[in-house]
Structure formats: structure tokens, C-alpha cells
Amino acid sequence: xxxxxxxxxxxxxxxxxxxxxNIKKFFKDIKAVDGVSLEIRKGEFIALVGPNxxxxxxxxxxxxxxxxxxxxxxxxxGKLWKGNEDTLRRILGISLQETYFFDKIxxxxxxxxxxxxxxxxxxxxxxxxxxxxxxxxSKVYVNNLSGGQKQKLALGIALLNNAEILLLDEPTTGxxxxxxxxxxxxxxxLKEQRNISMILTTHYMEEAEFLCERIIIMDKGKIxxxxxxxxxxxxxxxxxxxxxxxxxxxxxxxxxxxx
Amino acid sequence: MLKRPLFQLILVQLKEFCRExxxxxxxxxxxxLMAWGLGIAFTNKGSLVRNIAVIENRIIIENNVLRNFLAxxxxxxxxxxxxxxxxxxxxxxxxxxxxxxxxxxxxxxxxLKRGTVLVILEEKDGKVKYYFDxxxxxxxxxxxxxxxxxxxxxxxxxxxxLIETGTRYIDFLIPGLIxxxxxxxxxxxxxYSLIEKRSKKLLRRLIATPMKKTSFLFSHFxxxxxxxxxxAACLFFFAYFYxxxxxxxxxxxxxxxxxxxxxxxxxxxxxxxSRTSKTEIGNGLxxxxxxxxxxxxxxxxxxxxxxxxxxxxxxxxxxxxxADGIRSIFIEGAVLKDVIMEVFYLLGTGILFFLAGFKIxxxx
Numbered sequence: 001x002x003x004x005x006x007x008x009x010x011x012x013x014x015x016x017x018x019x020x021x022n023i024k025k026f027f028k029d030i031k032a033v034d035g036v037s038l039e040i041r042k043g044e045f046i047a048l049v050g051p052n053x054x055x056x057x058x059x060x061x062x063x064x065x066x067x068x069x070x071x072x073x074x075x076x077x078g079k080l081w082k083g084n085e086d087t088l089r090r091i092l093g094i095s096l097q098e099t100y101f102f103d104k105i106x107x108x109x110x111x112x113x114x115x116x117x118x119x120x121x122x123x124x125x126x127x128x129x130x131x132x133x134x135x136x137x138s139k140v141y142v143n144n145l146s147g148g149q150k151q152k153l154a155l156g157i158a159l160l161n162n163a164e165i166l167l168l169d170e171p172t173t174g175x176x177x178x179x180x181x182x183x184x185x186x187x188x189x190l191k192e193q194r195n196i197s198m199i200l201t202t203h204y205m206e207e208a209e210f211l212c213e214r215i216i217i218m219d220k221g222k223i224x225x226x227x228x229x230x231x232x233x234x235x236x237x238x239x240x241x242x243x244x245x246x247x248x249x250x251x252x253x254x255x256x257x258x259x
Numbered sequence: 260m261l262k263r264p265l266f267q268l269i270l271v272q273l274k275e276f277c278r279e280x281x282x283x284x285x286x287x288x289x290x291x292l293m294a295w296g297l298g299i300a301f302t303n304k305g306s307l308v309r310n311i312a313v314i315e316n317r318i319i320i321e322n323n324v325l326r327n328f329l330a331x332x333x334x335x336x337x338x339x340x341x342x343x344x345x346x347x348x349x350x351x352x353x354x355x356x357x358x359x360x361x362x363x364x365x366x367x368x369x370x371l372k373r374g375t376v377l378v379i380l381e382e383k384d385g386k387v388k389y390y391f392d393x394x395x396x397x398x399x400x401x402x403x404x405x406x407x408x409x410x411x412x413x414x415x416x417x418x419x420x421l422i423e424t425g426t427r428y429i430d431f432l433i434p435g436l437i438x439x440x441x442x443x444x445x446x447x448x449x450x451y452s453l454i455e456k457r458s459k460k461l462l463r464r465l466i467a468t469p470m471k472k473t474s475f476l477f478s479h480f481x482x483x484x485x486x487x488x489x490x491a492a493c494l495f496f497f498a499y500f501y502x503x504x505x506x507x508x509x510x511x512x513x514x515x516x517x518x519x520x521x522x523x524x525x526x527x528x529x530x531x532x533s534r535t536s537k538t539e540i541g542n543g544l545x546x547x548x549x550x551x552x553x554x555x556x557x558x559x560x561x562x563x564x565x566x567x568x569x570x571x572x573x574x575x576x577x578x579x580x581x582a583d584g585i586r587s588i589f590i591e592g593a594v595l596k597d598v599i600m601e602v603f604y605l606l607g608t609g610i611l612f613f614l615a616g617f618k619i620x621x622x623x
Contacts, residue, residue, distance in 0.1 A: 061623075064467060065467075066463060066466070066467060066623045067623070086469050089467065089468055089469040090469050092467075094464075094467045096460060096463060096464055096467070098460060099460055099461065099463075099464045100459035100460065100461050101461065101464075102271055102275055102461070103275070104274065104275045104278040104279060105271055105274060105275060109270075109271065109274065112267060113264075113267045113268065113271050114468060116263060116264045116266070116267040117264050117468040117469050117470045118468070118469065141278075157464075
């Protein structure tokens with residue numbers, strides 16, 4: 001297995017937004033995450049790619065502090081979760097896989113609720129509504145939104161607190177191409193405007209390619225390869241066989257990325 | 260205020276409640292309908308129809324006792340059975356309609372077993388025999404009324420019906436329904452709703468914010484307290500205007516015991532919802548809590564009908580404590596010192612279950 005040695009080992013740990021050290025999480029006999037280490041620098045966009053059951057969500061939820069690792073450590077901005085929960089929750093922007101919100105509550109009321117947890121006011125809510133293009137839907141009940149609009153609301157909530165680190169778990173899964181593209185553009189703009197870090201889990205190669213400078217390929221709870229997309233592809237390709245991300249994944253695991 | 264998480268959490272729950280017509284019906288409309296139905300059925304508002312069977316016997320037609328009783332009664336024949344309609348009007352007991360079915364002995368007993376008739380009459384040697392289930396209060400009452408009427412009120416003591424406010428069935432029922440409403444509203448409204456939020460991962464999403472866990476749980480208590488007060492007030496005002504129900508005791512005591520009841524059931528609801536994320540299991544858990552109390556705690560009928568040995572246990576159930584406390588304030592004129600033990604017991608139950616539930620609570 002070829003793995004690109006990270007330049008992060010030469011940088012000061014204080015400059016890292018996220019540092020995960022040999023983290024493990026088992027559910028009975030299933031090794032959901034098995035000894036994963038990774039580091040994310042400030043301003044870096046990372047894509048975690050892998051099929052269903054690869055351990056992406058478990059890894060991200062341990063970084064989010066929603067699950068405790070069986071062993072290993074997670075540092076966010078140099079801080080462990082234990083004893084720093086309130087501080088860390090304020091600097092993370094989180095979008096979970098398949099989140100439901102209160103059904104008979106409008107988009108605006110949902111944002112009001114989440115804004116209250118961060119002590120934010122109407123101006124910020126108005127800005128977020130415009131940012132995710134839901135200003136025309138602000139008075140619509142959440143259960144009347146389309147799938148794409150619900151995902152945009154989830155993204156809006158993740159962006160509400162002006163987070164320094166974004167953790168987005170499959171934010172575009174199940175969306176049509178135009179809705180997916182809309183969310184990509186929001187994230188791309190955000191990257192250009194602010195020096196935030198992001199971990200994004202996805203099944204879509206083009207999403208990883210469009211948004212992220214570094215790609216981590218996971219399967220069966222382990223990191224199989226990581227690095228810049230072009231570097232990864234060139235390392236594994238040869239003159240007669242030009243690969244894309246799906247081919248690369250297939251050659252490593254014998255499985256397709258979207259399985 | 261708008262920036263306060265607790266205020267927003269309460270507001271969201273109240274809005275969800277108000278925007279769901281089904282919840283409004285089951286929370287407010289149904290208890291009122293139940294009070295109306297049971298109140299009508301068990302008080303002298305409206306007229307009752309009691310079915311009785313008479314074992315057909317040629318002699319009976321000639322007999323003076325029943326002939327006198329059925330004189331001038333409307334009759335008709337259906338399915339080879341002669342049926343009489345007899346109405347007894349009593350100034351104090353109200354109007355009671357009897358449907359008297361003349362049939363064979365075998366058929367009469369089948370009708371009794373099915374619950375179609377309450378009492379069977381058989382005439383023999385100039386005397387009327389009464390067959391009925393001695394455990395049925397209704398059957399006993401029919402026996403007393405019929406035997407008095409058939410004997411032209413001879414050799415009978417006066418019946419003094421207690422229909423003054425405070426002594427009627429409806430006076431017993433309304434405090435029971437209010438208590439049951441508190442239990443049902445909280446157990447389904449908090450317990451089930453928390454389990455549903457966990458199963459839909461909303462709990463996980465909320466906890467990924469700086470929201471305080473205690474604020475979240477407290478908001479459920481506060482929202483439910485407001486809703487329970489509304490439900491109880493609707494039920495009370497309906498009973499006040501329709502059945503002339505009165506609160507004889509202290510309003511402060513009523514408020515305090517009501518609040519204690521809400522605290523007790525909130526604690527139990529949080530405990531019951533502390534682990535599972537499956538709504539099917541939640542359904543079962545809520546039923547395990549509410550069903551025994553609904554049956555045992557004397558909501559509809561006095562729990563003193565149960566065997567003596569189990570009564571001390573029944574009296575310790577939170578719903579019994581709440582219903583007995585509210586009932587004593589409504590109809591016995593109780594004040595705070597009379598219900599203070601119930602208040603402490605309910606508060607203790609609520610706090611204990613809340614702490615245990617909070618300790619083992621599965622947020623994600």
C-alpha cells in the first residue's frame with residue numbers, strides 16, 4: 001500500500017485544526033475504525049471517500065465528539081473533547097448524515113432555535129438564509145421542503161455559528177445534480193472567503209475533486225491511501241492504464257466507490 | 260428572550276403541538292368527550308335503557324303481579340319474542356326506560372351471559388324470582404328498582420338519591436380524568452417524543468451544539484406543564500358549565516399537587532425514554548407504565564373494589580396519589596396540609612426518576 005507521507009509531520013501541532021491519533025472504535029466484532037491517524041491543517045479541505053460501511057461516519061462522529069473512541073485520541077485546535085465540550089461545540093459546524101428536524105416548524109423558526117444555542121441574532125439568520133438560498137422558503141414548514149432544500153437547511157445550520165471547522169457527512173447524498181452543484185458552490189465560496197477547515201465524507205469522486213485538496217480513501221475501518229488527487233492517481237496509474245478515483249478504489253479493494 | 264435557548268426550545272414544542280390538529284383533538288377534545296359520555300351514562304342527565312328478560316310462562320300473563328306492572332305498556336313482537344317498553348319516572352332517580360323481553364329460560368340465560376340483559380325475572384306461585392350477577396352494581400340497582408315497582412312500593416324504605424354536587428359519579432370522575440390526562444399527556448408527549456427524536460437523530464443533532472442537556476429536558480417539562488394546564492382547564496370548565504362541578508378546597512393546593520404530578524410523570528417519562536431508540540419499544544414502555552395505573556388507580560371507579568391486600572400498593576402509585584389528592588381538593592374541600600404527603604411523594608418520585616434517567620440517558 002502506497003501512502004503519501006504527510007508534510008504535517010514537519011509542522012507545529014498548534015497549527016493543526018484536527019489531529020487524530022491511532023483511533024479505534026469496534027462494535028462487537030465489527031471494526032468500524034481500526035487504528036486511524038490523520039492531521040488537518042488550518043484552511044485545509046479534506047474528503048473522506050469510501051463505500052458504505054467503510055467507517056467514514058464513525059470516524060467523523062468521533063471527531064465531532066458524538067462517539068467516544070475505544071482507544072486513541074482526538075484533538076481539535078489542540079484540545080481534547082473531555083473538559084472542553086462547550087468550547088469545541090462553538091467552533092465546529094456540523095452536518096450529520098440524514099438529520100431530521102422538527103416537522104411542523106418553519107425554516108426560520110428552526111434557524112432561530114439553533115441560533116439561540118450560540119447566542120446569535122436575526123442578522124446572522126438572515127445572512128445564512130441568503131447564503132443557502134432559502135430566504136424565499138423561510139416560512140415553509142420543514143416537512144414541506146424538498147430533499148435538496150432540507151440538505152441546504154442542514155448546511156445552513158452547520159454554517160450558522162461561523163464555524164472554524166466544518167464536518168459535513170455526505171451533505172449531497174441523494175440530491176439531484178443541480179442541487180448538489182448549488183451546495184458545492186456555497187462551500188467553494190466559503191473556502192475562498194474564509195480560512196476554514198473542512199472534512200467532507202462523500203461517495204462522489206467529482207465532489208471530492210471539486211472541493212478538496214486532499215483525499216483520504218477508507219475501507220473496513222482503515223485508511224488505504226491519502227494525498228492530493230492528482231498525486232494519488234499518478235502514483236497508481238501507468239502509461240497504459242489511466243485511472244480515476246473509482247478505478248483507484250477498485251484496484252485497492254475490489255469494490256466500487258458507490259457500493 | 261428570543262436568544263434564550265430554553266425559551267426557544269419551549270416555543271418550538273408549543274408550536275408543534277398547536278400546529279397538529281390530531282394532538283389538539285386527542286389532548287383536549289377526547290378527554291372532554293369522554294367526560295361528557297361517562298357523565299351522561301352515570302348521572303341522571305338523559306334517560307337510560309335497561310334490558311331485562313322475563314321467562315315466558317303462560318301463567319305469568321294471568322298473574323296479577325307482572326300484569327299490573329306492565330299495564331298500559333307499549334308492546335311489540337319481534338323474532339317470536341314479545342317485548343314490552345316500560346318507563347319508570349321518578350322525581351329523584353330520573354327517567355328509566357326498561358326493555359322487557361319475554362323469552363324461553365334457555366334464551367334468557369344466554370342473553371344474561373352475553374350481557375344483553377341485566378336481570379332475569381321468573382314468576383312462580385305468585386312470587387317473582389330475580390336472577391342476576393351479585394357482583395354487578397347495575398344489576399343490583401335494577402333489582403332494587405324493579406322489585407320496588409312490581410310490589411307497588413310496599414314494604415320498602417325510602418331511597419334518598421345523593422345527587423348534590425360532590426356526591427355524584429361525575430364529581431368522582433373529573434379529578435380522575437384530569438389526573439389521567441396529566442399521565443397520558445406526559446408519558447406519550449415526552450417519553451415517546453424523546454424516543455422518536457433519538458430514532459430520527461434529531462437528539463444527536465441538537466447535542467452537537469452547545470445546547471445544555473438540562474435545558475433540553477427542562478423545556479419538555481415546561482412545555483408539557485403549559486399543555487397539561489390547558490387540557491385540565493378545558494376539561495374542568497366543560498364539567499363546570501355542563502355538570503356544575505365545583506372545587507370545594509384550596510386552589511393553591513390544587514396548583515401545587517398538579518405541578519407535583521407533572522414533575523412526577525416527567526421524571527418517569529425521562530427515565531422510560533432514557534435508552535431505547537426504537538419507537539416500537541418506546542410504545543411498549545409507555546404502555547407498561549400507563550396501563551396498570553389506568554386500571555388500578557381509581558380513575559373511573561374506586562380502587563377499593565380491589566382485594567384489600569393490594570390496596571396499599573395501589574395507593575402508592577403516582578397516578579393514585581395524584582387522583583386522590585385532586586379528588587380530595589375537588590370534593591372534600593382539602594387544603595395544602597391535607598395533601599402535603601401526596602405532594603412530597605410525587606415530587607420525590609419525579610426527582611428520583613429524573614436523576615436516574617439523566618444518569619443513564621443515551622443522547623446518541
